[in-house]
Amino acid sequence: MAEVTLIKAINDALATEMARDPSVFVLGEDVGCCGGVFRATEGLSRRFGPERVIDTPLNEVGIVGMAIGMAMSGLRPVAEIEFSDFIYPAFDQIVSEMAKMRYRSAGQFTAAVVLRAPSGGGIRGGHYHSQSPEAYYIHTAGLVVVMPSTPADAKGLLSSAIRGEDPVIFLEPKLLYRTVKGEVPEGEYLVPLGKGRIVRPGSDVTLIAWGGMVPVAEKTGAVAAKEGVDVEIIDPRTLWPLDIAMIEASVNRTGRAVVLHEAPRTCGFGAEISALIQERCFLHLKAPVARVTGFDTPFPYALEKSYLPDPERTLRAIHASMDF
Amino acid sequence: MTDAEILSVLRPDGTADPAHDPGLPDAELLSLYRHMVLLRTVDEKAITLQRSGRIAFFVPSTGQEACSIGAGHAVREGDWIFPAYRDHGVGLMRGYPLASLIGQIVGHATDATRGRQMPNHWCDRSIRLVSVSSPVATQLPHAVGAAYAAKVRGERVAVLTTFGDGGTSTGDFHAAMNFTGVFRLPVVFFCENNRYAISHPVERQTAAGTLSEKAAAYGLPGVRVDGNDVLAVRKVVGDAMDRARAAEGGTLIEALTYRIGGHSTSDDPTVYRSEEEVAAWRAKDPIRRFAAFLKGRSLLEDPAAVEAEAKEEVRRAVEEAEGAPPVPLSSMFEDVYAEIPWHLAEQRDSLLSGKG
Numbered sequence: 001m002a003e004v005t006l007i008k009a010i011n012d013a014l015a016t017e018m019a020r021d022p023s024v025f026v027l028g029e030d031v032g033c034c035g036g037v038f039r040a041t042e043g044l045s046r047r048f049g050p051e052r053v054i055d056t057p058l059n060e061v062g063i064v065g066m067a068i069g070m071a072m073s074g075l076r077p078v079a080e081i082e083f084s085d086f087i088y089p090a091f092d093q094i095v096s097e098m099a100k101m102r103y104r105s106a107g108q109f110t111a112a113v114v115l116r117a118p119s120g121g122g123i124r125g126g127h128y129h130s131q132s133p134e135a136y137y138i139h140t141a142g143l144v145v146v147m148p149s150t151p152a153d154a155k156g157l158l159s160s161a162i163r164g165e166d167p168v169i170f171l172e173p174k175l176l177y178r179t180v181k182g183e184v185p186e187g188e189y190l191v192p193l194g195k196g197r198i199v200r201p202g203s204d205v206t207l208i209a210w211g212g213m214v215p216v217a218e219k220t221g222a223v224a225a226k227e228g229v230d231v232e233i234i235d236p237r238t239l240w241p242l243d244i245a246m247i248e249a250s251v252n253r254t255g256r257a258v259v260l261h262e263a264p265r266t267c268g269f270g271a272e273i274s275a276l277i278q279e280r281c282f283l284h285l286k287a288p289v290a291r292v293t294g295f296d297t298p299f300p301y302a303l304e305k306s307y308l309p310d311p312e313r314t315l316r317a318i319h320a321s322m323d324f
Numbered sequence: 325m326t327d328a329e330i331l332s333v334l335r336p337d338g339t340a341d342p343a344h345d346p347g348l349p350d351a352e353l354l355s356l357y358r359h360m361v362l363l364r365t366v367d368e369k370a371i372t373l374q375r376s377g378r379i380a381f382f383v384p385s386t387g388q389e390a391c392s393i394g395a396g397h398a399v400r401e402g403d404w405i406f407p408a409y410r411d412h413g414v415g416l417m418r419g420y421p422l423a424s425l426i427g428q429i430v431g432h433a434t435d436a437t438r439g440r441q442m443p444n445h446w447c448d449r450s451i452r453l454v455s456v457s458s459p460v461a462t463q464l465p466h467a468v469g470a471a472y473a474a475k476v477r478g479e480r481v482a483v484l485t486t487f488g489d490g491g492t493s494t495g496d497f498h499a500a501m502n503f504t505g506v507f508r509l510p511v512v513f514f515c516e517n518n519r520y521a522i523s524h525p526v527e528r529q530t531a532a533g534t535l536s537e538k539a540a541a542y543g544l545p546g547v548r549v550d551g552n553d554v555l556a557v558r559k560v561v562g563d564a565m566d567r568a569r570a571a572e573g574g575t576l577i578e579a580l581t582y583r584i585g586g587h588s589t590s591d592d593p594t595v596y597r598s599e600e601e602v603a604a605w606r607a608k609d610p611i612r613r614f615a616a617f618l619k620g621r622s623l624l625e626d627p628a629a630v631e632a633e634a635k636e637e638v639r640r641a642v643e644e645a646e647g648a649p650p651v652p653l654s655s656m657f658e659d660v661y662a663e664i665p666w667h668l669a670e671q672r673d674s675l676l677s678g679k680g
Contacts, residue, residue: 051476052476054472056503056506057499057502057503057506059495059498059499059502059503061465061495061496061499062465062468062499062500062502062503064465065462065464065465065466065468065469065496065499065500066465066466066468066469066472066503067469068465068466068469069406069465069466069467069468069469069470069471069472069473070469070470070472070473071469072454072466072469072470073404073469073470073473073474074473075473077469089495092459092462093462093465093496096457096459096462097457097459097462097466100457101455102659102660102661102662103440103659103660104437104440104441104445104447104455104457105437105440105447105449105455106436106437106438106440106659107659108436108437108447108448108449108455109447109449109454109455110662141660142660142661144661164662165662166661166662194665241661241665241666241667242667244666244667245666
């Protein structure tokens with residue numbers, strides 16, 4: 001197996017699925033000859049032609065709306081939004097149309113679009129290139145929300161999303177595009193949607209993190225281990241529907257839970273996970289469920305490092321949980 | 325709005341202008357008329373049902389029958405329809421069964437969409453009649469996607485999408501028109517300019533002289549047609565659909581018509597327009613106008629008989645729909661995803677057990 005970056009794994013998934021299934025199409029701004037602003041679609045236009053790798057005008061409503069119509073016609077479109085911060089013009093198309101097509105037509109029509117969007121901070125991108133919008137989509141009935149944190153998961157989850165029958169918001173942690181490398185199986189490779197991954201087994205406290213926060217969680221776990229605290233790290237990978245069984249089993253064992261995410265705190269996905277844990281694991285809990293999150297401010301450019309959770313803040317939450 | 329050239333076929337004397345007459349066979353002419361009458365009868369019955377509390381809501385199309393029936397008649401096997409909520413006539417003319425249409429309004433077990441949406445939000449996969457939503461003009465970009473799919477598959481089909489004058493102000497209209505022009509797609513944009521978006525008059529919707537001229541900005545042809553003239557609508561939409569099927573690209577059609585009733589059963593149009601204005605348009609009634617033509621051709625002897633037949637048909641459909649059992653409670657949790665995930669299964673079980 002080759003060691004590749006996360007962005008290469010995304011590219012590999014797209015190429016592999018396009019080669020396997022002629023109904024898979026890619027569309028978006030600059031995805032064709034340019035290969036996408038992050039080069040996720042590099043080489044696809046040359047290999048599969050501009051008809052299947054569609055450079056669109058600059059309009060998110062058009063991209064998502066067109067993808068919905070293609071999916072209703074039986075194609076499998078993978079639409080790219082250049083940054084998840086630019087998705088909002090298409091919000092109506094996503095929540096009112098794409099997410100609701102199956103329900104409102106009682107299954108006569110479906111809109112199994114995969115909507116890829118780079119997400120998260122840490123690249124000195126300021127407010128409009130750094131946000132983490134997963135909670136909006138988790139709150140929307142009908143959407144599957146995915147965020148990988150390793151190259152192998154990126155390939156396997158994206159391939160599963162493309163083959164699936166539901167619309168998927170596929171958020172890619174852009175900080176990790178080129179900063180993580182890992183072994184990725186060659187050829188067709190699937191990671192099932194809805195199944196989490198135990199990043200690090202442990203017995204004292206469960207730390208739940210996804211996307212760009214997984215490396216932060218791993219660093220925190222390593223430091224904690226030196227202090228004698230054994231952290232179990234869970235990456236849900238598919239944020240919704242969540243692998244609640246994995247989290248429940250872990251917290252029932254450790255009795256402690258910390259949720260770590262970049263997005264703002266209030267009504268962030270950590271709030272839902274915290275509620276689920278207290279509903280299901282109440283009698284096993286030895287401490288309140290803690291959250292380490294971004295702040296309820298717009299994403300700040302100059303103070304990015306202080307906004308994003310880091311191992312120090314995460315470790316403080318673990319100490320508080322252990323000392324409760 | 326300016327009076328750019330408006331295509332008409334039915335002349336004031338009741339004859340058809342041979343220069344633009346689509347030349348439909350007698351049986352088709354009568355079918356157009358019957359469907360226009362049926363559509364109006366559905367309106368009358370649905371409003372009565374709403375007023376008596378038997379349904380929650382309805383969007384009438386009275387006054388616009390020539391638009392939706394004329395356009396619907398131009399749709400062929402394999403074509404797609406992405407309609408607005410006021411255009412049940414397009415589907416009805418294309419073959420969407422009356423029983424299904426009424427079933428959806430009533431929302432009981434005979435509703436193929438399982439009571440999921442309020443009245444006027446139909447669909448029927450078998451005739452590529454696509455699910456309607458309430459946000460205005462969101463269906464236009466979907467038409468673009470369906471047209472793209474048809475084009476790459478080499479299908480010689482057209483995609484019809486319908487909307488109102490208000491829809492031309494949306495971003496979705498701009499996106500869909502632009503994509504259609506850039507990708508040279510077979511989409512026919514059929515805009516029924518009924519002069520009001522709820523209360524807002526078309527003159528306040530745009531400073532452009534016409535809606536059809538917006539087509540030029542996207543590299544598409546734009547045409548205007550008399551929207552109360554079913555033969556003119558059939559001609560213009562038919563020509564545009566033929567162009568689309570022949571891979572000659574999309575068209576924007578502006579049909580000039582008038583909404584005689586309210587925006588919906590929740591609207592009071594007397595607040596924003598005069599009785600004189602409504603009366604002037606009532607005098608241009610599309611059904612009476614077409615009846616005069618049919619009588620002149622000796623094709624229609626007894627309009628009252630056609631109306632009575634439509635009433636009976638609608639009455640029977642309502643009886644059947646209202647007599648059906650309600651949709652099952654558990655169906656609330658189905659079709660959200662392809663398979664029911666754990667959280668919906670838990671919520672369903674909790675509700676069904678009476679503990680939720």
